[in-house]
Amino acid sequence: xxxxxxxxxxxxxxxxxxxxxxxxxxxxxxxxxxxxxxxxxxxxxxxxxxxxxxxxxxxxxxxxxxxxxxxxxxxxxxxxxxxxxxxxxxxxxxxxxxxxxxxxxxxxxxxxxxxxxxxxxxxxxxxxxxxxxxxxxxxxxxxxxxxxxxxxxxxxxxxxxxxxxxxxxxxxxxxxxxxxxxxxxxxxxxxxxxxxxxxxxxxxxxxxxxxxxxxxxxxxxxxxxxxxxxxxxxxxxxxxxxxxxxxxxxxxxxxxxxxxxxxxxxxxxxxxxxxxxxxxxxxxxxxxxxxxxxxxxxxxxxxxxxxxxxxxxxxxxxxxxxxxxxxxxxxxxxxxxxxxxxxxxxxxxxxxxxxxxxxxxxxxxxxxxxxxxxxxxxxxxxxxxxxxxxxxxx
Numbered sequence: 001x002x003x004x005x006x007x008x009x010x011x012x013x014x015x016x017x018x019x020x021x022x023x024x025x026x027x028x029x030x031x032x033x034x035x036x037x038x039x040x041x042x043x044x045x046x047x048x049x050x051x052x053x054x055x056x057x058x059x060x061x062x063x064x065x066x067x068x069x070x071x072x073x074x075x076x077x078x079x080x081x082x083x084x085x086x087x088x089x090x091x092x093x094x095x096x097x098x099x100x101x102x103x104x105x106x107x108x109x110x111x112x113x114x115x116x117x118x119x120x121x122x123x124x125x126x127x128x129x130x131x132x133x134x135x136x137x138x139x140x141x142x143x144x145x146x147x148x149x150x151x152x153x154x155x156x157x158x159x160x161x162x163x164x165x166x167x168x169x170x171x172x173x174x175x176x177x178x179x180x181x182x183x184x185x186x187x188x189x190x191x192x193x194x195x196x197x198x199x200x201x202x203x204x205x206x207x208x209x210x211x212x213x214x215x216x217x218x219x220x221x222x223x224x225x226x227x228x229x230x231x232x233x234x235x236x237x238x239x240x241x242x243x244x245x246x247x248x249x250x251x252x253x254x255x256x257x258x259x260x261x262x263x264x265x266x267x268x269x270x271x272x273x274x275x276x277x278x279x280x281x282x283x284x285x286x287x288x289x290x291x292x293x294x295x296x297x298x299x300x301x302x303x304x305x306x307x308x309x310x311x312x313x314x315x316x317x318x319x320x321x322x323x324x325x326x327x328x329x330x331x332x333x334x335x336x337x338x339x340x341x342x343x344x345x346x347x348x349x350x351x352x353x354x355x356x357x358x359x360x361x362x363x364x365x366x367x368x369x370x371x372x373x374x375x376x377x378x379x380x381x382x383x384x385x386x387x388x389x390x391x392x393x394x
Contacts, residue, residue, distance in 0.1 A: 001386075002379040004327065009367045009376055011308070011331040012197030015273070020265045027261035038257035042264050043207070046192075049267060050167065052184035052209035054216035057260060058223050061164045061193030063253040064206035065093035065134075068160045068189045071218045072132060074099045081121060082134040082162075083113040084336040084356040090136055090162050091337050101346075102130070103338050105353040110298045111138045111310065111363075114355070115147055122155045132158040137166035137181050139333070139365075140277075140305030141298050145186040146173050159186070164193035167200060168274045169305030181305070184211035194259075197369075198307060199273060200266045202259040226250030276370040277306040280377055284309055284366065287381045293388040297363070308333055311384070312362040315391055320364060322387045328380055331365045 027038055039057055047055035058064050074080065076098030082090050084103045091101040104117040113135045122130060133152055135143040145161060152159045163169070166181040173179050182190035189212075192198075194205035210216050221228050226248035231238050234245055285299045288311065297310040310333065313319050323330050336356045338348035350357065367380055 001382050002375055004379060005376050008327050008329055009372070009380060010197075010329045010369075011365045011367055013369045013371065014196035014201040015369070015371045016201070017265070017269075019268075020262055023261045023265040024258055027257050030257070032257050034254065034256040034258075036257040038260040038264065039255060042260035042267070045264060045267055046207055047209060049270065050163075050182045050184075050190075050192075050209055051180050052182060052190070053211040054184075054209065054213070056208040056210075056216060056219045056223065057255045057263075058206045058208065058253040059255050060204045061191055061195070061206040062089040062093070063223075063251070064191035064193070064208045065089050065160070065162070066096050066251070067219050067222050067253060068191060068208060069093045069097045069099070070222055071215055072158050072160070072188065074131065078131040079129060080132045080134060081118055081130055081157075082337075083136050083138070084338045084353050085111055085138060085334055085359060086136045086162065086337060087164075087334060088337050088340060090134055091343070094134075099131070101337075101343070103348070103353060103356075105355045106359060108355045108359060110141055111359060112136070112141060112143055115144070115151060119151060122151070127155055130155065130157060132160065134160045134162055136162040137164075137169055137305070139297065139308040139310055140165045140169050141301055142166060142169045142171040142179070142181050142303055142305075144171055144173075145179060149186045158188050161187040161190035163190045164198065165307035166305040167192055167198075168270060170303035172303065178303070182209045184209050188212060189215060194263055194266075199277075199305065200263055200270055202255070202263040202266070205255050205259045205263060221247065222250040223253040224250060225252060273370040274305060277368060278304070280368055280372060281306045281309055283374070283377060284368075284381070288384075291385065291388065293392065294384065295362075306368060308365045309368040310363050310365050312359070313364060313388075314362060316362055316364050318391060319384065319387050323380075323383055326379075326383045328367060328383060330367070332360075332363060333365050334360070336360050 043055040074097035078099045080094045081102045094101045107114040163181040169181040170178045190209045192207040194202035229244045295312040
């Protein structure tokens with residue numbers, strides 16, 4: 001048995017380096033704490049990292065989703081499809097605009113939205129019944145956005161790629177080309193989150209990427225109260241350097257230079273962290289490959305960004321509670337959105353999406369983050385083995 005660590009092992013954890021601290025302190029001592037140069041610098045470098053033309057930084061991933069829905073014109077009564085296995089914000093953004101959320105079931109082999117189920121839902125209604133589709137790169141595994149784009153084009157849908165789990169993630173298309181999550185070529189808009197457990201931490205923060213110049217400009221206006229300052233975008237004559245126009249109802253979703261300074265520092269070592277996540281995932285895969293009673297969700301995927309490492313066991317609650325006694329704080333991702341009381345009030349109920357519900361009953365996210373040591377990981381594996389040895393039907 002590996003030596004138990006002296007500290008808790010959560011499912012995810014940020015890593016703040018001396019360089020991160022120095023970057024934040026430098027900004028704190030600068031002239032701009034917000035609305036300064038670090039925001040644009042972070043946007044430029046992040047856009048280059050994912051391969052998109054534009055990046056628009058905002059306060060968090062939920063704000064990013066909300067602005068995407070606004071920019072794409074979601075209206076009361078419009079219908080949008082997403083997955084039930086995601087954080088609630090992927091659906092809530094539609095509700096913020098008065099739209100109706102519809103769900104399609106998942107592929108049990110990957111946890112991703114099943115595009116065959118989406119097609120079946122679309123074909124059961126006349127064209128134009130649905131307005132958009134929000135696929136999620138769940139756990140860091142990239143959705144086949146080529147297939148999603150083809151489906152969207154066939155049924156006249158817009159696409160928002162929820163890539164919160166997957167900066168640096170990719171899939172390989174039929175021509176052998178790597179397609180990076182949030183790269184802007186396939187979805188109108190993509191979004192990312194910089195919550196501390198994500199690949200890049202800014203405390204709180206989010207980003208929208210797009211290759212559409214008009215959408216990028218609109219998003220920047222929406223994040224600042226609907227205010228336009230650029231002379232080329234004004235509706236009236238420019239009255240001077242102070243002049244600005246509130247052209248629509250927007251929000252204060254601006255992110256600070258302090259957050260962006262941290263994001264820039266974190267982005268500089270994002271590839272290093274991603275490589276370590278993939279190494280740890282491969283080690284988990286090997287450890288669990290021949291272990292009865294445990295299955296791994298979508299093992300051996302080369303483009304996986306591994307925000308989460310998910311195992312499937314029959315006695316999920318038993319393993320969850322046993323690991324807590326060992327100072328290991330695994331987590332469940334996610335309670336299906338359609339089973340949340342709010343969405344049940346809208347008419348969704350148990351049994352609507354059997355694959356999502358079967359996944360939920362068995363899923364558990366084990367510790368996975370770049371600073372997790374090999375010895376700590378071996379301890380996690382040994383504790384899973386110990387539980388299964390004493391609970392052979394788990």
